Amino acid sequence: MAFGDEKGVVEGNKKVLLKKYVNGFVQESDMEVVTDETILLELPHEGSKDTVLVKNLYLSCDPFMRALMSKMSESHYIEAFVPGNVIKGFGVSRVLESGHPDFKEGEYVWGITGWEEYSLITDTEKIFKIPFTDVPLSYYTGLLGLTGFTAYVGFNEICSPKKGEYVFISAASGAVGQLVGQLAKLMGCYVVGTAGSDEKVELLKTKFGFDDAFNYKKEKSLRAALRRCFPKGIDIYFENVGGAMLDAVLLNMRNKGRISACGMISQYNLEKLEGVHFLVKVITKQLTMKGFNVADYFDLYPKFLELIMPYIKNGEITYLEDKAEGIENAPAALVGLFTGKNVGKQLVVLAEE
Amino acid sequence: MAFGDEKGVVEGNKKVLLKKYVNGFVQESDMEVVTDETILLELPHEGSKDTVLVKNLYLSCDPFMRALMSKMSESHYIEAFVPGNVIKGFGVSRVLESGHPDFKEGEYVWGITGWEEYSLITDTEKIFKIPFTDVPLSYYTGLLGLTGFTAYVGFNEICSPKKGEYVFISAASGAVGQLVGQLAKLMGCYVVGTAGSDEKVELLKTKFGFDDAFNYKKEKSLRAALRRCFPKGIDIYFENVGGAMLDAVLLNMRNKGRISACGMISQYNLEKLEGVHFLVKVITKQLTMKGFNVADYFDLYPKFLELIMPYIKNGEITYLEDKAEGIENAPAALVGLFTGKNVGKQLVVLAEE
Incomplete structure (x- = not known):
């Protein structure tokens, strides 16, 4: 896919917004799922040298996301969330189009993306190429992420x-x-x-x-x-x-x-x-x-893979996934982390590949 | 002094006992100063191979001593105190008689001793020879201790x-x-x-x-x-x-x-x-x-001396001592640590040498 061709335009992007700052327990009503019908993600030809347009496949539900929903919360690896804006988190995505030399169309990446079907990623230091695809890609929201x-x-x-x-x-x-x-x-x-x-x-x-x-x-x-x-x-x-x-x-x-x-x-x-x-x-x-x-330790990620991959391939690691289907169910999946309902890694499947 | 001669016998040894377990703030009345008139410290000829009889010169008042006064307190470097027994702490002492090859009569040591005029030290791993005597000996209860x-x-x-x-x-x-x-x-x-x-x-x-x-x-x-x-x-x-x-x-x-x-x-x-x-x-x-x-780091003590001695000799370290005189005033000196009355290192002088 050429940089900037018509596939770089996404219409009808469903996304999860923070509706209001959260006090106490996070509830589904603190978020809302909207469909953005405007042409939002057109990858501009100029000034977008290092941006990457991705299709999000799996979203990871992580407890730290709650901390980013409070008013006055401190930004860390991910900036604190703002009402009206899309929520962010870790996910697995496929590159649709890339203005960044390190990422090519069709490659799979894991890292920080939006809670939406398609994301335009500018913070490319926070996405990583997926090195092994002989394990389920969803593992990169969890076991390998x-x-x-x-x-x-x-x-x-x-x-x-x-x-x-x-x-x-x-x-x-x-x-x-x-x-x-x-x-x-x-x-x-x-x-x-x-x-x-x-x-x-x-x-x-x-x-x-x-x-x-x-x-x-x-x-x-x-x-x-x-x-x-x-x-x-x-x-x-x-x-x-x-x-x-x-x-x-x-x-x-x-x-x-x-x-x-x-x-x-x-x-x-x-x-x-x-x-x-x-x-x-x-x-x-x-x-x-x-x-x-963990962001301070990313240089150890290869060392981690070296340790864990043989265990996975030899069946020495038991790994359970709790999959919610579709972005409409993403808020409930996140809330579920705090009510103790899930057992395995909670993730949201947007598209299986 | 020969091992076991009559100088190894001390009579009339004044000491500070824990009177009862302490709840809340430690008070002078939790301790008592008694004179032990029995011949307490006769250094036996047998079974005392590694014991050292010392005259205590300076006692150090340290906040951790309070923790050892509670019922059910955990023993650490010093065993928890028991009512009726002498209190222990860090001090500076002169060796009167030694059954241990590493310590000689007349040498100065710092480390764990009893809150009493004379102590028979069996736990010789917790006393250390004083390496430099060209600074006040009392410094080894504090700045150099x-x-x-x-x-x-x-x-x-x-x-x-x-x-x-x-x-x-x-x-x-x-x-x-x-x-x-x-x-x-x-x-x-x-x-x-x-x-x-x-x-x-x-x-x-x-x-x-x-x-x-x-x-x-x-x-x-x-x-x-x-x-x-x-x-x-x-x-x-x-x-x-x-x-x-x-x-x-x-x-x-x-x-x-x-x-x-x-x-x-x-x-x-x-x-x-x-x-x-x-x-x-x-x-x-x-x-x-x-x-x-600190006990886990004693192997670094020479490194510490190497750093601090030049500062002391060049007058680059300001060090204040708060000296209580005589063992009768030791309980009040210890209590004073917790009432905020002392400014410098609180110690008790038993004998100046």
Whole structure:
């Protein structure tokens, strides 16, 4: 396809807009799906040297997107969302037309795109060519995209795990959590996860190979539950929830433990944040708590693929996808992340290729 | 002095005992000074191969000692205190008699000793020969002992400071804080401290060379005070207080900031700990918070001396001592750490040599 020919014009582009800033839990009504009937995406001939027009195939639902919906939220790898504008996130796309020398028509890419059927991408530093297409392309919204890479960076790079160490994962049945658990098992660690339903706990133990798991909603005391699961204490905590769970963990950490702060999903929807009371354990137990932005580690992406691809090809990684079909169902899929309904990686299928 | 001769027998040894476990603020009445009239410290001829009998010259008052006074407190470098037993801490001592090949009669040592006039030290891994005696020996309770080494490890090793970075120090007029500030200035950082009185704030600015300082008790909003002092945010926070101050700092940290968790003095005397609400910033700003135990870094002690000794000899380090005289005044000196009355390093002089 030549640069600027008529295929570079898209009409009738369905997209998900942020309707208003979000307080508390995000709801479907905070977003709206509209069809943009104007010719929006005409790739201009001039001044568009480095832009790429893509057809979006899969959109990834990620908890961090909620944080970008608050008024006064800070922009990070993705700019904070603005009411009336399209929501952005990670996705898998096919290049329709390219004004950028690194991307060619027909190539598949993963990275930041709009929650819409077609996107004109100007921020091409945030899309990456898909290196292997002998695995399902949708994996690049998850296992081989941000989700898997987050699990790898947050566990392998941030925590420096060693064989035999005791690893605890909260929101363990979530997309990142279930991968961290498997990476930890492959490393020879003892792995316990927690989740919010008996079904999820069962999945952790039977499907994802965790050594143990518990339903935090059924425990009278999180502290006691952790003491039961880890009589010798926790070396590594992969933090996805924050709040009261973090407090219980702090009380059960071993000396020199590492906490990889990946998410605090229990806090994102609260108007008043929960207090964490036992941070003094960071001192008395010489703990390290570290937040990270995977974007700072993208140079390690090839190293990650080198580790993970053989596991995938040998069937040593179990990976579940939760697919919502069509952009109309995208808001509900995103909201579902926070109500605990999904088990696998939540994604939205716009077009299968 | 020969091993086991009559000088190895000490009678009438005055000592500070823990009277009862402490709740809330430590008070003088939680301790008692007694004279042990029994022959307590006779160095046995057998089974005492590695023990050392010392005369204690200076005792160091350190905030961590409070933590060891609670019932159910965890033992760390020093075992938790038990009512009826002598309190322990860092001190400077002279060897009276030694059953250990590494220590000789007449040598000076610093390290863990009892809060008493004479101690029989069995845990000789926790005493260190004093390498330079051309500085006041009392410095080894502070500037050249745990205090200075804590400042060095907690700042230089934990935070990897770079020239031009923005450094904030809480409890900055305290023994560790004032040294961290000076190490940071010598490194070329911009340094702001906070303290609890106008006199201390003045000292920070005039005597210790801080770029700025404020009295946290006079600020309506700690968050606003920090924004005023650090319009561009904080790169390094040297944490001595915890609680509300930590929350205000989290809101003002820059991306990839480092928090060296040295102490949380605001929390040690509370029966119910304050909640910290903005830990989610650890994630959104990719912060690292790290607790440490200087004991794990003792192999760096020579490196520390190499850095600090020239500064001391050239008069580039300002060091204040707050000396209590006599073991009878030791409990009050320790309590004073928590009431904000002392400015310099608080120590107790048992004998000047």
